[in-house]
Amino acid sequence: xxxxxxxxxxxxxxxxxxxxxxxxxxxxxxxxxxxxxxxxxxxxxxxxxxxxxxxxxxxxxxxxxxxxxxxxxxxxxxxxxxxxxxxxxxxxxxxxxxxxxxxxxxxxxxxxxxxxxxxxxxxxxxxxxxxxxxxxxxxxxxxxxxxxxxxxxxxxxxxxxxxxxxxxxxxxxx
Numbered sequence: 062x063x064x065x066x067x068x069x070x071x072x073x074x075x076x077x078x079x080x081x082x083x084x085x086x087x088x089x090x091x092x093x094x095x096x097x098x099x100x101x102x103x104x105x106x107x108x109x110x111x112x113x114x115x116x117x118x119x120x121x122x123x124x125x126x127x128x129x130x131x132x133x134x135x136x137x138x139x140x141x142x143x144x145x146x147x148x149x150x151x152x153x154x155x156x157x158x159x160x161x162x163x164x165x166x167x168x169x170x171x172x173x174x175x176x177x178x179x180x181x182x183x184x185x186x187x188x189x190x191x192x193x194x195x196x197x198x199x200x201x202x203x204x205x206x207x208x209x210x211x212x213x214x215x216x217x218x219x220x221x222x223x224x225x226x227x228x229x230x231x232x233x234x235x
Contacts, residue, residue, distance in 0.1 A: 087110050
């Protein structure tokens with residue numbers, strides 16, 4: 062979501078240049094509800110926000126066009142799919158040049174086992190979220206892909222023993 066909370070104020074409407082008005086209470090309720098169930102029928106969504114179907118659909122389309130809704134997806138069960146190993150990997154590069162960063166990002170984007178990649182500030186350069194079948198698959202990914210990228214100096218891996226919380230739900234600012 063591209064919306065940003067106004068500096069410290071909780072009741073200030075969120076504005077976006079592609080919307081002709083700030084987000085209101087109904088827009089926020091639509092966003093919250095669509096995060097819970099992106100497949101909810103528009104008729105049910107309309108009833109829940111006390112509008113008719115047409116204005117509800119117009120609002121949802123406006124929120125999509127303005128970039129507040131990036132898309133819809135099905136959340137799959139990784140364990141049922143045999144992807145039982147989840148790990149976080151710290152990656153340090155030996156140089157921090159734009160070219161080194163770009164090359165690393167290109168490699169990461171090409172591998173679907175790397176679910177997330179974040180450039181971070183601190184003691185290392187990137188934090189990766191990786192999901193694979195097992196330790197052998199992880200070792201292959203690490204050795205053949207991550208550690209073999211030109212410029213990767215060091216990696217540290219943290220294997221997840223228990224997923225306590227995993228969500229894509231965002232808190233919608235007032």
